Amino acid sequence: MATSDIGDIQVAERALQHHFADMEQQRDTSSFGMWMFLLTEIMFFGGLFCAYLVYRASYYHAFVEGSQKMNITLGATNTAVLICSSLTMALGVRAAQMGKPKLMVILLLITIVFGFGFLGIKAVEYHEHWVNHEFPGPSFHFETGDPAHPATDPQHTEIYFSLYWAMTGLHALHMVIGIGLVAWLVIAGLMGAYTPHYYNPVENVGLYWHFVDLVWIYLFPMLYLISKKHGG
Amino acid sequence: MATAVQTVERENYLNSNYGIKSWLLTTDHKRIAVLYLISITAMFWLGGFFAMMIRLELLTPAGDLVSSDTYNKLFTMHGIIMVFFFLIPAVPAVIGNFVVPLMVGAKDMAFPRVNLLSWYLYMAGAITALTAMVTGGVDTGWTFYTPFSTTYSNTHVIGAAIGIFIAGFSSILTGLNFIVTIHRMRAPGLTWRRLPLFCWSNYAAAIIMVLGTPVIAITLLLVALERAFHIGIFDPRLGGDPILFQHLFWFYSHPAVYLMILPGMGVISEIVACFSRKRVFGYEFVALASIAIAVFGFLVWAHHMFVAGISVYAALVFSLLSYLVAIPSAVKVFNWTATMYKGSISYNTPMLYAFGFIGLFTVGGLTGIFLASLGIDVHVHDTYFVIAHFHYVMVGGGVMAYMAGLHFWWPKMTGKMYPEAWAKLSALLVFVGFNTTFFPQFILGYMGSPRRYHAYPPEFQVLNVLSTAGASILAVGYVLPMIYFLWSLRYGKDAGPNPWNATGLEWMTSSPPPTHNFDETPVVTWEAYDYEHQPQEEITVGH
Numbered sequence: 001m002a003t004s005d006i007g008d009i010q011v012a013e014r015a016l017q018h019h020f021a022d023m024e025q026q027r028d029t030s031s032f033g034m035w036m037f038l039l040t041e042i043m044f045f046g047g048l049f050c051a052y053l054v055y056r057a058s059y060y061h062a063f064v065e066g067s068q069k070m071n072i073t074l075g076a077t078n079t080a081v082l083i084c085s086s087l088t089m090a091l092g093v094r095a096a097q098m099g100k101p102k103l104m105v106i107l108l109l110i111t112i113v114f115g116f117g118f119l120g121i122k123a124v125e126y127h128e129h130w131v132n133h134e135f136p137g138p139s140f141h142f143e144t145g146d147p148a149h150p151a152t153d154p155q156h157t158e159i160y161f162s163l164y165w166a167m168t169g170l171h172a173l174h175m176v177i178g179i180g181l182v183a184w185l186v187i188a189g190l191m192g193a194y195t196p197h198y199y200n201p202v203e204n205v206g207l208y209w210h211f212v213d214l215v216w217i218y219l220f221p222m223l224y225l226i227s228k229k230h231g232g
Numbered sequence: 233m234a235t236a237v238q239t240v241e242r243e244n245y246l247n248s249n250y251g252i253k254s255w256l257l258t259t260d261h262k263r264i265a266v267l268y269l270i271s272i273t274a275m276f277w278l279g280g281f282f283a284m285m286i287r288l289e290l291l292t293p294a295g296d297l298v299s300s301d302t303y304n305k306l307f308t309m310h311g312i313i314m315v316f317f318f319l320i321p322a323v324p325a326v327i328g329n330f331v332v333p334l335m336v337g338a339k340d341m342a343f344p345r346v347n348l349l350s351w352y353l354y355m356a357g358a359i360t361a362l363t364a365m366v367t368g369g370v371d372t373g374w375t376f377y378t379p380f381s382t383t384y385s386n387t388h389v390i391g392a393a394i395g396i397f398i399a400g401f402s403s404i405l406t407g408l409n410f411i412v413t414i415h416r417m418r419a420p421g422l423t424w425r426r427l428p429l430f431c432w433s434n435y436a437a438a439i440i441m442v443l444g445t446p447v448i449a450i451t452l453l454l455v456a457l458e459r460a461f462h463i464g465i466f467d468p469r470l471g472g473d474p475i476l477f478q479h480l481f482w483f484y485s486h487p488a489v490y491l492m493i494l495p496g497m498g499v500i501s502e503i504v505a506c507f508s509r510k511r512v513f514g515y516e517f518v519a520l521a522s523i524a525i526a527v528f529g530f531l532v533w534a535h536h537m538f539v540a541g542i543s544v545y546a547a548l549v550f551s552l553l554s555y556l557v558a559i560p561s562a563v564k565v566f567n568w569t570a571t572m573y574k575g576s577i578s579y580n581t582p583m584l585y586a587f588g589f590i591g592l593f594t595v596g597g598l599t600g601i602f603l604a605s606l607g608i609d610v611h612v613h614d615t616y617f618v619i620a621h622f623h624y625v626m627v628g629g630g631v632m633a634y635m636a637g638l639h640f641w642w643p644k645m646t647g648k649m650y651p652e653a654w655a656k657l658s659a660l661l662v663f664v665g666f667n668t669t670f671f672p673q674f675i676l677g678y679m680g681s682p683r684r685y686h687a688y689p690p691e692f693q694v695l696n697v698l699s700t701a702g703a704s705i706l707a708v709g710y711v712l713p714m715i716y717f718l719w720s721l722r723y724g725k726d727a728g729p730n731p732w733n734a735t736g737l738e739w740m741t742s743s744p745p746p747t748h749n750f751d752e753t754p755v756v757t758w759e760a761y762d763y764e765h766q767p768q769e770e771i772t773v774g775h
Binding site: 017018019021025028029032033036037039040041042043044045046047048050051054055058059136137138153155156158159162163165166 | 338339340341342343344346404408409411412415416417442443444445446447449450451454457461462463464465470471472473476479480748753
């Protein structure tokens with residue numbers, strides 16, 4: 001144990017950047033930086049959430065009609081997939097912290113599989129919307145499916161779909177970046193970069209991953225579950 | 233300290249290694265600051281060129297020099313370049329990047345590679361925006377108001393928007409780096425209450441960068457998407473709401489004007505204390521006023537929209553909240569003057585610029601109160617009064633502070649003194665030229681001359697000629713420093729570590745500083761601006 005401890009500390013010393021006094025300062029700094037970055041991400045998505053709230057208040061019935069077109073089964077499955085991926089991510093961070101690099105790599109690989117699973121299911125949904133002309137633009141076509149509210153304007157439903165594509169698209173882009181980051185952790189992990197003394201990249205990517213999950217946790221009810229009763 | 237002998241051959245950040253690669257791949261905050269200095273100066277001249285074209289067109293009442301379409305593009309590109317590629321990054325990315333790590337006694341910023349990335353993002357954004365300009369320009373005004381920008385404009389809106397989007401991430405990363413650096417990288421003993429006010433004001437500006445910039449990024453992304461796919465978020469024909477665009481736009485762009493002035497205020501605090509040989513009066517109040525401006529700044533955005541169709545009650549609330557900003561701003565102005573009171577003042581160039589700043593910022597700030605009042609705003613909205621107001625704050629305040637800071641820290645950055653007599657002359661030219669340019673615009677605006685037209689009624693000609701004449705003086709005032717700064721690199725006198733006999737950790741290392749800033753990590757046991765205990769020596773260099 002003693003020799004491996006020394007080895008770990010040597011890995012950690014190599015990871016200490018020149019401008020930090022010690023590992024503790026480096027760890028604090030990098031995780032503080034990550035939290036700040038996530039704050040900017042909240043504001044970034046915040047603009048879209050704000051637009052969503054404004055138009056949902058203005059065109060509630062049109063939004064309900066748009067949400068009827070969502071495939072709730074796939075959406076719910078995807079929510080479950082993401083929650084599972086967060087679990088494996090969290091366990092992966094824990095494994096890195098406990099000095100179990102092999103376990104960490106396995107857990108991160110599972111996380112990547114879940115990530116691709118999410119994107120695959122999302123692609124199926126996107127394809128459905130695409131062939132049904134539920135993509136905003138000249139080819140957009142929406143027939144009101146609710147005789148009780150024939151007055152809703154297809155243009156207002158188009159705004160719903162604009163927001164749907166923009167919000168889930170931006171989220172999917174974050175997923176793609178996240179998968180790339182986790183893949184990088186796997187490669188670095190296989191090369192023995194992380195030890196209980198130095199694992200802040202794993203922790204930070206974990207934070208990012210959980211944040212992206214959390215965005216979906218909000219997107220799912222906002223876009224899929226507006227109201228199952230017509231007109232709510 | 234001042235007597236420390238400095239050998240010419242001492243290794244510093246400039247001569248530690250050579251070659252283009254050692255600059256383009258550097259993670260040294262001082263070299264990144266120099267990269268920013270060069271690129272920002274280039275953008276300043278480009279934006280200044282557009283400004284000169286505008287002023288030349290307005291020399292005569294008829295629209296005879298350029299067509300109205302070209303004129304629209306000129307003021308748009310002037311605005312985009314000056315706001316997003318000069319004013320926002322100027323003080324933080326050049327002076328802040330160089331000085332903040334030194335001031336907190338750190339070897340570098342918290343994230344050196346992120347710091348370099350932010351310069352590359354700035355360059356990528358600038359090149360994208362410039363490409364849009366070279367291939368035909370943009371005519372929406374720097375504000376990109378919808379639905380004109382999303383539907384009707386036939387110019388390169390998407391290119392310019394993407395350029396600003398990319399540069400926005402540069403700003404976000406710079407802000408993030410400042411916040412983390414100031415929290416985590418301070419030297420032992422350097423408590424928040426001992427922190428120089430320049431750090432405080434950059435911290436406040438960084439809050440705005442981090443919280444505001446993502447919102448403009450997503451907003452411009454939506455504009456680009458709407459233009460490309462007609463998604464109807466902001467287009468009223470498709471059920472969208474153009475007022476929503478204005479809300480989202482000004483949610484960032486109003487705090488952004490404080491983002492342009494706050495770091496400048498920090499520069500002024502440093503300079504006023506140094507050249508009055510006194511601790512800044514009411515240090516805590518000046519520090520917290522920076523934070524207050526950043527916080528209040530987020531609550532006043534709709535004062536740009538009084539005539540845009542928001543409810544009268546909302547307008548009332550936003551008007552009252554806008555008055556609030558005057559309080560911390562006035563705290564700063566009063567405290568600077570109180571610092572000077574009974575100080576032993578020396579009139580070096582940085583101090584001359586600081587005087588200019590305090591006067592011009594006060595004029596700009598007070599006219600801001602006019603504009604925050606609903607009645608007056610309806611009268612002067614979209615006139616030259618507004619132009620004059622924000623140029624007093626941004627050029628009279630922001631650029632003056634940037635010039636002040638450049639002169640103040642130039643000896644630290646390069647190890648050389650600039651020629652004091654020429655510098656004083658140029659400070660005078662800038663002050664006279666600036667007032668001649670922009671004071672007539674207050675009168676023009678009050679008499680009802682609207683902004684953004686390339687022709688005007690003949691009775692406004694005298695004031696417009698005055699304004700153009702002033703702009704020419706101003707241009708000379710900006711060209712001179714460019715020449716003598718470059719001259720000083722070769723012929724300037726050696727500055728020594730502390731030519732101003734100033735306090736602050738950045739003056740305790742050699743000029744230019746070594747790559748690692750300090751040979752030993754400093755331990756701070758004194759207050760900021762401890763001029764009472766600073767050896768009383770004359771400022772020897774530069775007379």
